[in-house]
Amino acid sequence: MDGLGGANLLTSKVAIISKSSKADCDVDYLFAQVVVRQNRVDTSPNCGNILSGVGVFAIKSGLVRADSPTTKVRVNMLNTGKICELIMQTPNAKLSFSGTAKIDGVSGTSAPIICNYEDTIGSSCGALFPTGNFKDEINGVSVTCIDNGMPVVLVRADEIGISG
Template identity: 50%
Template sequence: MAQLTIPCMLMRGGTSKGPYLRLTDMPEDREQLAELLMKIMGAGHELQIDGLGGGNSLTSKVAMVGPSRTPDADVEYLFAQVGIVNRTVDFSPNCGNMLAGVAPFAIESGLVYATEGKTTVRIKNLNTNKVIHSTVQTPDRRVEYGGDFVISGTNTPGAPIELTFLDVAGSKTGKLFPTGQKVDDIDGIQVTCIDAATPVMIVNASSLGKTGHEAPGEFDADEIFMQRLETLRRKAGVLMGMGDVSNMVIPKPILVSPPQTQGIICARYFVPDRCHKALAVTGSIAIVNALCNEGTVAQQLVQSEQGRVDFKLEHPTGFIDLTAHWQHDEVQSVSLVRTAKPIFSGLVYLN
């Protein structure tokens, strides 16, 4: 009996990696789709030995791209976070790093025609129903991957891909501050619950007995700390109106601390059961919005000034630079630059 195959392109997007698939090849039913993605990634084994996953949350991600059904976008993008040992698929978050590969994949797949020099692709994220503009280098109307732009957390430079996130407030909850407050008290700990590009819980590292400059492995090995952080995260989820988030990867916890070098603030981002070795794009956008709003845990920590435009955020492997675009004293959009790298294109075999 012939094996089922699905076209696939494996890419590094930002500091993540995973297969890029066509939405038209995927079942519309979410349960069937989840089963298919678990097979593709090899969920249920710590090495994901029977699939494309790399045994790490940053390499167990899937991007699915298809034609847009609305006039405000060129393509639609559905993201899935696939479990490693656990057979789970979470469609609730967005991933800004995998997003970096969406426009190149859309052009390579013929969903979008490239223009000479640069091509801007309007992407509607189906996880959040928000639109992101992605501008890629397309000399001779072909995607240019090579270049000298370096992002922290990778070891290969590439051509810059500019991502502009529009209307980032309330990506999942409909409100920038879902609890109605800029600071909440959870078990005696002050936290900021903010939803900008993705829902997060921001905590001053010192309030949990940490410097905030620890290596990711140190956090992962501290079981007592990780359990406490998860307890806070689940309670934050309830406060944010998201209900029981024990089987969801959002809201993401973020520890913030004073910068060590030239950044405005230092961050440790959790995914959520491990500390990210860099910083998620969506998480960095949430931090920027917190820094732009007086009275949040992040703003109070570093006394960020209202109206600031440029932000350099420190993370375990370097920095991420973002630009806030203001209008009527509010942040309307946030831009940053990523890179992407194609690794292979072919067929995924399914048993």
């Protein structure tokens, strides 16, 4: 991603980071989604992609001291009240971005950033299956609603006339 804004959902995200108010965490992280074409900012969701950069920022800004060969950064996610432990590659107590980790759809490789989420079940809706069902029908389409850190609706491709 290059730049902030541009009326694009992917580039209109903000991470607000500070030293943590919790004794068992290193930093507090508030995610803010600038809602494109609306006059509002949404702080109800979370964003794992932006979260992965929180550890890098924490080390580079001096909020967390790097260890070797890895550094753990405990993040208090203010949006959900949950904690994520990030494990950063820091050989010789220096951040490393070189590695073989690959994400489909993203060019190149890099050092992995491990995200260990703690107790995320029902963090937004109150239950792993917010409707109480493994399967529901919405407008004639079979769906599964899940909340394991972020509310998600799973739909089989053939249910909406496309292939996976």
